[in-house]
Structures are given as structure tokens and as C-alpha cells.
Amino acid sequence: MKIIGLIISVLTGAMLVYAAADFPAWSDPSSPASTYLSPHFIEKTMEETSVPNIVTAVLADYRSFDTMFETAVIFSAGLVCFFLLRTTRRKESETETTHYRHTLTGVTIQIKEGHTLPPSDEFERIDSLWTPSGLIIKTSCRLLVPFIQLFGLYVIAHGHYSPGGGFQGGVILGASIIMLAISYDLRTIIERISEKMVAVLCAVGVLIFSGTGALCLLLGVNFLDYNALAPILLVDPLTARSHAILIVEIGVGVAVMTTMIWLYCNLSSAGKYNQGL
Amino acid sequence: MTDLVSTIIAKYNYWIYITLMMIGLYAMIAKNNLIKKIVGMSMFQTAIILFYVSIGVKKGATIPILEYSHGHGHDTQLVVHAADYVNPLPHVLMLTAIVVGVATLGVALALSIRIYDRYNTLEEDEILTQIREEK
Numbered sequence: 001m002k003i004i005g006l007i008i009s010v011l012t013g014a015m016l017v018y019a020a021a022d023f024p025a026w027s028d029p030s031s032p033a034s035t036y037l038s039p040h041f042i043e044k045t046m047e048e049t050s051v052p053n054i055v056t057a058v059l060a061d062y063r064s065f066d067t068m069f070e071t072a073v074i075f076s077a078g079l080v081c082f083f084l085l086r087t088t089r090r091k092e093s094e095t096e097t098t099h100y101r102h103t104l105t106g107v108t109i110q111i112k113e114g115h116t117l118p119p120s121d122e123f124e125r126i127d128s129l130w131t132p133s134g135l136i137i138k139t140s141c142r143l144l145v146p147f148i149q150l151f152g153l154y155v156i157a158h159g160h161y162s163p164g165g166g167f168q169g170g171v172i173l174g175a176s177i178i179m180l181a182i183s184y185d186l187r188t189i190i191e192r193i194s195e196k197m198v199a200v201l202c203a204v205g206v207l208i209f210s211g212t213g214a215l216c217l218l219l220g221v222n223f224l225d226y227n228a229l230a231p232i233l234l235v236d237p238l239t240a241r242s243h244a245i246l247i248v249e250i251g252v253g254v255a256v257m258t259t260m261i262w263l264y265c266n267l268s269s270a271g272k273y274n275q276g277l
Numbered sequence: 278m279t280d281l282v283s284t285i286i287a288k289y290n291y292w293i294y295i296t297l298m299m300i301g302l303y304a305m306i307a308k309n310n311l312i313k314k315i316v317g318m319s320m321f322q323t324a325i326i327l328f329y330v331s332i333g334v335k336k337g338a339t340i341p342i343l344e345y346s347h348g349h350g351h352d353t354q355l356v357v358h359a360a361d362y363v364n365p366l367p368h369v370l371m372l373t374a375i376v377v378g379v380a381t382l383g384v385a386l387a388l389s390i391r392i393y394d395r396y397n398t399l400e401e402d403e404i405l406t407q408i409r410e411e412k
Contacts, residue, residue, distance in 0.1 A: 029335040161342070263380070270394075
């Protein structure tokens with residue numbers, strides 16, 4: 001198997017090297033990729049969409065169909081992970097043990113299923129693989145999270161004028177919450193964003209994108225032709241394009257953020273949602 | 278000889294992506310462990326992302342964000358030359374490809390978790406033996 005794999009990959013590499021001989025040299029301004037469609041995007045973006053960041057304009061306007069279905073792909077990936085992993089029923093042989101730690105003495109006790117801990121605020125619930133974690137890590141993560149989220153919101157909102165947009169900002173927002181889950185535990189973030197909320201928000205993100213497109217359809221133009229939204233947004237048709245791009249970017253950001261959280265929760269707890277990494 | 282060397286130097290981005298792609302393809306075919314196969318798949322994706330981004334580069338061009346257009350609105354006539362900005366199209370395509378790559382990686386890991394639950398191993402040959410024994 002190893003020999004066959006080596007032969008196949010070397011053959012593929014040799015074919016690609018042979019093909020690369022005809023490719024344009026690196027950073028050639030007159031390469032085929034840069035002469036056909038991209039000059040139109042670069043020169044006309046400002047007058048057609050009034051968005052200085054060409055990448056955002058192409059992503060959410062010229063190629064918005066593509067982006068809409070990419071968002072749908074991300075949503076389906078989250079959904080597939082959920083359906084593959086999420087378990088609500090346990091096997092008969094498994095009984096759930098929860099672990100508690102006495103905060104004053106550091107003694108850990110196990111509580112078998114069906115028994116309850118006497119009410120006391122001296123015990124905290126811990127994961128079964130709990131290790132004494134540093135106060136420094138928890139505190140610095142807790143302090144960093146709001147700034148990371150603020151930066152994520154900036155990246156989404158400022159995607160018209162600087163590098164950024166829904167995908168990047170959504171990943172930053174999702175990463176901030178995953179960081180909280182890693183430095184504390186999985187239960188901390190499930191208390192803040194419940195599983196149901198994550199799933200609903202993920203669908204809402206896709207709905208914002210496709211709903212904007214469908215609204216254009218209702219107003220009598222093509223799907224995702226944002227000019228028609230001018231009477232609703234109370235601006236002229238050109239600015240309406242720019243504003244509609246922001247709306248769909250927010251939809252993408254929400255969908256990407258919640259998909260990241262959803263994937264993390266399902267993968268780290270293997271679908272049980274009781275304890276994470 | 279100098280001709281060959283200059284060709285190799287002029288197209289060095291292609292050689293890097295081809296090498297990465299070969300490593301990824303080899304890992305996907307030959308490795309026995311499923312997680313290593315997934316790592317190979319990620320390397321393959323990275324090679325394609327590198328390829329796309331590198332063909333968008335133009336000599337002497339800047340990032341595809343128009344200059345001097347902030348706050349002017351659309352009534353000022355802004356002269357834009359396509360040669361001043363790199364090709365935005367590969368950036369758009371790869372932007373979505375990166376996030377979709379993460380999502381597919383999540384699905385692949387979820388499948389591996391399920392396989393591990395069922396067979397208690399992630400080695401391909403051991404899984405195949407267990408499947409044959411079940412028949």
C-alpha cells in the first residue's frame with residue numbers, strides 16, 4: 001500500500017510539474033487569471049457597489065450565490081456533526097458519575113447516579129479529568145474574551161473598508177467562546193449559550209442571507225439583486241447595495257460563529273455535553 | 278543551465294504547492310491511521326489554497342482594497358488601474374474554502390469519534406479485520 005501510494009503521489013506530482021511548465025511565472029501582471037474578469041471587478045466595484053474592499057464586494061455581491069451556499073455548507077456541517085455525535089440516551093451498562101471537589105480542602109468525591117450532594121456551597125462540580133488549573137490562565141482568558149469579541153465585531157462591521165467580513169469575524173467570535181470553554185469548562189459556555197440557542201442562531205444566520213435574497217425576489221427583481229432594497233433601507237440604490245452587503249455579512253458571521261461553537265461542543269464532549277477538554 | 282535555474286526560480290510557488298500536495302496525497306493513501314489521513318486531507322487543502330492565492334499576485338500591486346475612496350461617496354470620479362491591485366478573485370474563493378475546510382474537518386473528526394466508539398481503534402487494517410470477522 002505504501003509503495004502504491006508513493007507511486008501515485010509521485011506520478012501526480014510529475015504531471016503537475018509538467019503542467020506547471022506552461023503556467024505563467026509568479027507575480028506576472030499579464031497572467032490569464034489577472035486579465036479576464038478581475039480588471040472589471042477592480043475598476044468597477046466602486047461605482048457599482050460603493051464598497052472599497054473588492055474582496056467583500058465580490059464575496060457578498062458579485063458572487064453572492066456562491067457565498068450563500070457556502071454558508072449553507074457550513075450549517076450542514078454543524079448539523080451533520082450534531083446528528084452523528086449527539087447522544088441523549090446512554091447505554092444500559094454506563095452509569096453517570098459526577099465529580100465534586102471540596103474547595104476548602106481539595107478533596108474530590110464521586111457521586112453515583114441517583115444520589116445527590118447535600119446542599120452546600122463548599123463543593124464545585126469538576127470534570128473527571130480535572131487537573132489543578134492555574135488562576136493565571138483563567139483570569140487572563142476571562143479578561144481577554146471581551147476584547148477578542150469586540151475585535152470580532154469590528155472585523156464584521158468594518159469589512160467594507162479594511163480586511164475583514166463575516167467569515168473572519170465569525171471565526172474570531174467563535175474562537176473567543178471556545179477559549180472560554182477551554183480555560184474554564186464546557187458547562188460554563190453551555191450556561192451562557194444553550195445548545196438550542198446555538199442551533200437556532202446557526203439557522204438564523206443562513207436565514208438572514210437567503211431572506212435578503214428572497215426579499216429582493218419579492219420586490220420584483222432577481223434573487224440577491226440588492227438594488228431593489230433601496231425603498232426599505234431608505235437610501236439610494238447604490239448605497240443600498242453597500243448596506244445589503246453588511247446585512248448578509250452579519251448573517252454569515254452569526255452562522256460561522258455558532259457553527260464553530262457547535263462543532264467544538266459536539267467534538268470535545270463526543271456528543272454527551274457533560275464535560276469537554 | 279541558467280535558463281532552467283531562472284525558470285525554477287520564476288515559478289517557485291508552483292513547486293511548493295506541488296510538494297505540499299504530494300505529501301498530502303501520500304498521507305491520504307498510504308497512512309494507516311484515520312487521523313493521519315485527515316491531516317493529509319488538510320495538507321492537500323492547504324496546498325490548493327496556496328496555489329490559488331499565489332496566482333493572484335501581481336508585481337508592484339497592493340492588497341485589493343481601493344485607496345483614497347474612504348468617505349468620498351460615489352459621486353467623486355475615482356480612477357482605478359487594475360494593475361495596481363492584486364487579483365481579488367482567488368482571495369474570495371479561498372476565503373470561503375478555508376472556513377468550509379474547517380467545517381469538513383469537523384465532520385471528519387466526528388466520523389472518527391463514531392468509528393472509535395464502534396471499533397475501539399482508528400487503525401484502518403484493524404477496523405477492516407473486525408468488519409470481516411463480523412460477516
